[in-house]
Amino acid sequence: MTFLIRKDIFARRVKIYGKIETLAPLRIGKGRGETNPESAATMQIIRTYDEKPLIPGSSWKGIFRSTGEKIAKEKGIFTCTGLTRQTCMDKILNQVQSLMSKDIDEAVKLVWDETCINCKIFGAPSLYSAISLFDSVAEKFNIGYRPMIAISRDTGAVTKSALATTEYVEPGSIFPFLLIGNNLPNYAIGYIIKIMRYINEGLVQIGGNKSRGFGFITFSKLSLEVSDYRDGKLKAIDDLDKEVNIELPKDSEGKDFFSKTKPLEEVFDNAKITFPHNNLH
Ligand SMILES: [Zn+2]
Known part of the structure; x- marks a missing residue:
């Protein structure tokens, strides 16, 4: 069965939630061109309308996907980069679309056979993600500022107004964490938890300024809920499970x-x- 990519059947709901605490400065920054022109010398972090630091769900998804890529590589399984027009779905999109009107089961089989675990879990064009990672708005935080040397992106030179300030969230700040997944087999839950463990153990840093030691976090107060959990067991939900x-x-x-x-x-x-199928070693 192909529950992991099926959105029309409800087999299982998974919820992982808790808190994260920053162990080092954390910088989830705005993209270029999104910063406030009135404070051009400050590289700002992303905040809510009421000024609380925010880790957007889309940032979490990027962090999870790239950490997953590293884990999959260690296990020797192929994952695509997930970049625009380079996903597994992009290669079969035309074929899937023409099959959709003729034979839906064949279309589902094609998607199952030809997409990597990251496209299945984190989504790709015409393939909804099996999980949602929610925005984390800081519950307790302090903001720090650190001077940085700004190097002109255009000329590569250190410019006259070379000293910029970067904003970050101080260590000891607390954010909530929430992930909801649909139809995740046990191996997919295990994959997601391994990603979280890599982050928790500092094997992966999150956000910007990693080379300066930013981005170490730890999880706490974590719960795992699975809708079909019975008698201390989680059943297998597909042939690989x-x-x-x-x-x-x-x-x-x-x-x-x-x-x-x-x-x-x-x-x-x-x-x-x-x-x-095409990328088995
Ligand atoms: Zn893929």
Whole structure:
């Protein structure tokens, strides 16, 4: 079965939520051209209308997708870059569209066979994401400022107004975290949790100024809820999947959460991912 990419069938809802705490300065910055012209010398962070620092869901998705790419590479499975016009879906879009009106099952099979795990979970053109990552608005925070040398992007030279200030969120700031997934097999839940563990263990930094030691965070008060959890078990929901015995963590600190969810990571580690067909090693 192809539940992971089916939006017309409800098999399972997954919810992971908790808090994150910044262990180092965190800079989720505005893109070029989005900064306030009145403070051009300050590289601003993204904020809500009432000035609270914000990690947009789209930033989370980018972080999760790129961390997943690293994990998939370690496991020897192919993932596309996810960049515009370079996804797995882009290669088969015309074929899928012409099949849609003739044979919907064939269209679903083609998408299943030819897309990588990241396109299936994080989405691609004409393929809705299986998960939503919500905006995180800071609940407790301090803002810091640090002078930076600005190098002209046009000439590469250090300019006269070379000293700019960058804004960041101070260590010890707290944000909420919420992820909701639909029809995720156990191996996909395991994959997502492994991504979170990589972030939690500092194997991955988030946001800007990574080379200056920014972007280390830790998870806390984490809960995992799965709608079809019964008798201490999560059943297998497709051919690649395995049933697991597990106690779902509730309000757990990072370490405890990741040790309780180890069985799910193991299902991912042992899963023989058979897609995308064209790129098997
Ligand atoms: Zn892909």
